[in-house]
Amino acid sequence: MLLWIIKNQLFKVLVGQAEAQSFMPAQGSEIAKSVDSLYSFLLIVSLIACVIVIGGMIFFAIKYKRKSDNDKTAYISHDTRLEILWSVIPLVIFLFVFAWGWVIYHEMRTMPKDALEIQVMGQQWNWTAEYKNGVKSGEIVIPVNRDVKLILSSSDVIHSLYIPTFRIKQDAVPGRYTALSLKAEGTGEFHIFCTEFCGTSHSGMMTKLRVLSQADFDKWLAEEGDSASLPLAERGKKLFNIKCTACHYANEDKPKIGPSLQHLFGQENHPVESGVIKVVDENYIRESILYPQAQIAKGYGPRSAMTAFQGQLSEKEVTSLIEFIKTLK
Amino acid sequence: MGHSAHGDNYITAEKGLMSWFTTLDHKRIGILYFVSVMSFFLIGGIAALLLRAELFSYNAAPNVGEIFKNGDVYNQVLTYHGAIMVFMVIIPGIPAILGNFFLPLQIGAKDVAFPKLNLLSWYCLMAGAALAVTTMFTTRIDTGWTFYTPYSIRTQTAVSMMVVAAFIMGMSSILTGLNFIVTVHKLRAPGMTMHRMPLFVWALYSTAIIQVLATPVLAITLLLLAAERTFGVGIFDPKLGGDPVLFQHFFWFYSHPAVYIMILPAMGIVSELISTFSRKVIFGYTAIAYSSLGIAAVSFFVWGHHMYVSGQSELAGTVFSFLTMLVGVPTAIKMFNWIATMYKGSIQFASPMLYAMGFIFLFAIGGVTGIILATLALDVHFHDTYFVVAHFHYVMVGGTLMAIMGGFYYWFPKMFGKMYNEFAAQLSFVFIFIGFNVTFFPQFILGSMGMPRRYFDYIPAYQPLNRISTVGSWLIAIGFLIALYTIIDGLINGKKAPNNPWGAKTLEWQTTSPPPVLNFDHEPVVTAGPYEYK
Numbered sequence: 003m004l005l006w007i008i009k010n011q012l013f014k015v016l017v018g019q020a021e022a023q024s025f026m027p028a029q030g031s032e033i034a035k036s037v038d039s040l041y042s043f044l045l046i047v048s049l050i051a052c053v054i055v056i057g058g059m060i061f062f063a064i065k066y067k068r069k070s071d072n073d074k075t076a077y078i079s080h081d082t083r084l085e086i087l088w089s090v091i092p093l094v095i096f097l098f099v100f101a102w103g104w105v106i107y108h109e110m111r112t113m114p115k116d117a118l119e120i121q122v123m124g125q126q127w128n129w130t131a132e133y134k135n136g137v138k139s140g141e142i143v144i145p146v147n148r149d150v151k152l153i154l155s156s157s158d159v160i161h162s163l164y165i166p167t168f169r170i171k172q173d174a175v176p177g178r179y180t181a182l183s184l185k186a187e188g189t190g191e192f193h194i195f196c197t198e199f200c201g202t203s204h205s206g207m208m209t210k211l212r213v214l215s216q217a218d219f220d221k222w223l224a225e226e227g228d229s230a231s232l233p234l235a236e237r238g239k240k241l242f243n244i245k246c247t248a249c250h251y252a253n254e255d256k257p258k259i260g261p262s263l264q265h266l267f268g269q270e271n272h273p274v275e276s277g278v279i280k281v282v283d284e285n286y287i288r289e290s291i292l293y294p295q296a297q298i299a300k301g302y303g304p305r306s307a308m309t310a311f312q313g314q315l316s317e318k319e320v321t322s323l324i325e326f327i328k329t330l331k
Numbered sequence: 332m333g334h335s336a337h338g339d340n341y342i343t344a345e346k347g348l349m350s351w352f353t354t355l356d357h358k359r360i361g362i363l364y365f366v367s368v369m370s371f372f373l374i375g376g377i378a379a380l381l382l383r384a385e386l387f388s389y390n391a392a393p394n395v396g397e398i399f400k401n402g403d404v405y406n407q408v409l410t411y412h413g414a415i416m417v418f419m420v421i422i423p424g425i426p427a428i429l430g431n432f433f434l435p436l437q438i439g440a441k442d443v444a445f446p447k448l449n450l451l452s453w454y455c456l457m458a459g460a461a462l463a464v465t466t467m468f469t470t471r472i473d474t475g476w477t478f479y480t481p482y483s484i485r486t487q488t489a490v491s492m493m494v495v496a497a498f499i500m501g502m503s504s505i506l507t508g509l510n511f512i513v514t515v516h517k518l519r520a521p522g523m524t525m526h527r528m529p530l531f532v533w534a535l536y537s538t539a540i541i542q543v544l545a546t547p548v549l550a551i552t553l554l555l556l557a558a559e560r561t562f563g564v565g566i567f568d569p570k571l572g573g574d575p576v577l578f579q580h581f582f583w584f585y586s587h588p589a590v591y592i593m594i595l596p597a598m599g600i601v602s603e604l605i606s607t608f609s610r611k612v613i614f615g616y617t618a619i620a621y622s623s624l625g626i627a628a629v630s631f632f633v634w635g636h637h638m639y640v641s642g643q644s645e646l647a648g649t650v651f652s653f654l655t656m657l658v659g660v661p662t663a664i665k666m667f668n669w670i671a672t673m674y675k676g677s678i679q680f681a682s683p684m685l686y687a688m689g690f691i692f693l694f695a696i697g698g699v700t701g702i703i704l705a706t707l708a709l710d711v712h713f714h715d716t717y718f719v720v721a722h723f724h725y726v727m728v729g730g731t732l733m734a735i736m737g738g739f740y741y742w743f744p745k746m747f748g749k750m751y752n753e754f755a756a757q758l759s760f761v762f763i764f765i766g767f768n769v770t771f772f773p774q775f776i777l778g779s780m781g782m783p784r785r786y787f788d789y790i791p792a793y794q795p796l797n798r799i800s801t802v803g804s805w806l807i808a809i810g811f812l813i814a815l816y817t818i819i820d821g822l823i824n825g826k827k828a829p830n831n832p833w834g835a836k837t838l839e840w841q842t843t844s845p846p847p848v849l850n851f852d853h854e855p856v857v858t859a860g861p862y863e864y865k
Contacts, residue, residue, distance in 0.1 A: 195781065
């Protein structure tokens, strides 16, 4: 009994110690804590295993170092009992770890009922979160202490939504839906990365998860919902920040992945790969958004890295973007 | 041809470059592979150094220049690094170089079963490699070595050309595997029963089975991908009603067993080295031999552990996690057997043994982190982060490359009849071993912190560990330069090697160094197992 308590306590201390040293990000949810406990357990077991294997090797290497060319060695061809022992012990540990990992995984994959559902669309190279009331956001904004379900998809290639603080990740696959659930324990801002290779600006496909209090969240959602009454250019600016900033600067006259859009509208003799555009007007910008391969800005050819937005944006959204680009003086 | 004077060895028997390009001698073909694979390794290695140099700083960091002008170039370099190292270095590495040279010698055969097929295999690899290198001068390729759809369908880079190259190189792998299987079954010397075969031969035999069974699946998958790009068939492209995740299933159905194509021969070499340099019978011969076959068999049923977060069902993920745990057991058995072999041995710290011990050290770390990644809930966090990058480099570089180096130093005297400079060889080990850990251990921590792989740029918090990692890559480079020097110096200035410099018991050491054209002056008759140190 006493032994059991000592072992149990020792185990807790060890796991706690390992957690502190494991370099995992902050724990954003209950799931993150369970994942870290399992990881800490495995770190300890791994450490012990490595000490046995590597330590044993070094110990034998030193102890049985060759002394002369006539050294006599033992002839030990096998030992069935020992071999069974070191087959069964790893097997038991592996199966235990498998079961533990499965339990947590099952919890991750079980979608909560009555969750707040948010559609998240991946596209080269941005994420768009869309809420039930039609609000679109480049950051995923959620309320604290509430079950949230992110329904993922992609409009072009496979992406993967990864939130390290919550230890969750799921591929966003074109042509189908996948889902992630999370329940944030505290407010704050957390990194979101794309973890499935998706081309030129894969590493630039980052955004934030913003966890707000329920009151702040409601306020945010309502304010964003009012954007229908905003002037066109303002709406365009919001959309630009979601869809375009991964590749274009709006207020700095320098190239990013694509050319800067400052001073673009109204420019005369704008250089493109096939010659010049006499005057940059609404039609040129519209074409560049919907069919980027039609005219490619000088220096960005022979093919543009930009994805075609044809079918991705509504008429109104295209117009609002053009209105915003017009204001970039 | 073939009329060699008595006393000639396989190197001096014929003269001129053409005699090498038309040779049917398995030993000469082994040397051809050696020269070509090492050249590929140089290209892949330079790509790795460039990647690490780029990652020395995050892109907006003050006072640093850029190595690559944008993400596209970085993505191309990382693709070539991966594709070259996997398809042109690690997969052909041990079987085609050391396997070709020593499999017939170790079983007392005059050659492999199909010498012409053997030469054809080399030409296949070279043709594929030439095509792959040619893509570098076209639009290049930027998909990563995994060619995931639908990105690989959409990208405007030279994907079709590259997959045709991989297809041709796959032929090389299949033919080599076929050759080895037949050789093992048909050409063993009198008395060389299956259970008297050296463990390196067992490992090559298990590997050959995987090569023959798994590679055609990759070949078909790659052809489908090329067809999809060219004709718009619609198997993988969701826009045409295809399923992009299907590609991942096909791809990993080959590429997971391929991981064992890379590591099993390495384990075979380590068995030879540990036994020879402990001067002791290998502990648990039967267990090691059959665990190779066991690993080969189970390896076909674990591919889905690459896909826990791909959208495959929870049930599928669970089954694959379970099976992956099972494949860990025979691997653990081998580790314990090697260490038990050292017990009460007479251990000589020659450079091949240092590499073997380096292998065990690094493979232990690669192994335990493999269990961590096989665990469902943990892999969700670690998948496609630097943790995975660190893990598979520990297994493939720490494992396979260590074994190649160890095996090469071990058999160098037999291959060329000369000894190398032992001090230089040990120095190269020290640099490679330390450099390797400095490069890749920090990547485990980066992965824990959440840094995704295949990233051209990263958040500033990841910079310090990336810098350590980059410095480590320079140490590895120095190590390999020293190794290159050791080899060249050994070839030119090396002292004449005795027939059996290490006192090993396997058959290749019974013949002269370097061996005659037909391997043995008299057909050997085998009366005992391969490791009878009594």
